[in-house]
Amino acid sequence: MARTRESPPEDTGNATRENFDHREEFDDRSPEDLKPGPARVVDVSGRCADCWGPIAGTRDASGRWNHIECLLCGRSVDEEKAVHEVEAMQREAHDNMAAARVGQPAMYRANAGFVLKLLPDMDRDVVVVEQRIKASLAEGRKGGRLTRHDFPPGTAGYLHAQARAFLAGVESLSREKAAIALTDLEYGEPQLVGIDGTAGDGTIHVAGRIPAVYKKPSNRELMARMGTALVAGMASAFACEVGMKAILVTRLDTAAKKHDLLALYEEMPGDSRGRLEGDFPEIAEVLGDSREVFGRWRYFEQGIGEDAIRALVDTDRLWGLGKAARVIADECVVAGMNYEIDIDTTFEIEGKPGDVRTSQRVHLTLESGESSIPWAELLRQET
């Protein structure tokens, strides 16, 4: 049976917003069972089905969820809809659990607004993975490829940290990234155009219109929006790239030294692609459409310039790349990568009375890790 441990609620001012993050632990395998098997611990985290951003919600006095919102795109549902959505999310997570524990993809409702992402803590086998890495080091360097010579054991997690940092940067940018935004339209009072009661079934059809005036943004504002879209597009594409390279190195000890997102995706292990497509069925298409965003499009080269700019300020593409990057960052966690960032400060006082000097040293540390998951053996167990 699963034991559930809730995360402490997030204090966000007036109403206490809670996220859906918690951990489920399973005791259906004995601690002595050392054969690779279903994960004993699964972290559960809420995601927006549209953008894969983190979500939070509130409950009413009786404990029923009355609001869920995406902290990234702002989409939300309230009252009865929130109650039904949470019930559906929990049922779905329950149904997905057995598959997730053995690395199989998740299946979500076609109309899901929000979902619970399952992040299994897969079994480890340090000996098997160390042997694999040793064998790949013995093969020597390979032209045009990243190998374990470039990323010794433990360091693939740095790439994951880098992907997360790019994403955090993108998420702190203005939401206003479209060259033409809805906020450029000023709406007037709705005007009644006609009333028609001739349908015969008792319904009355009321027609109206709402006049809207387009306020052209200044060139400066347009340039700022285009710049925000460019920064977000490139950073998201780069987050996809380093995230996939992190997974490739940790899983296969090698990755193409390329920026081409589709080529990297096609190198990924099948089970990994299966989970990514479970979370975002269009991911291969999105990466294919934007395969050269970081590689070639960072320069407004002649000929490719116009296409590149159009592609980069295309908000649909931007949305797709951002979602792909977040789905890939989750897969980095399933692949066993982690990182820790910390700031140490030391404060020193020296000297004699009358002549005291103080100094403060700030030391930023980023530590990275990867786990010895014997995927080949784990997946063999299931077939």
Ligand SMILES: [Zn+2]
């Ligand atoms: Zn969202």
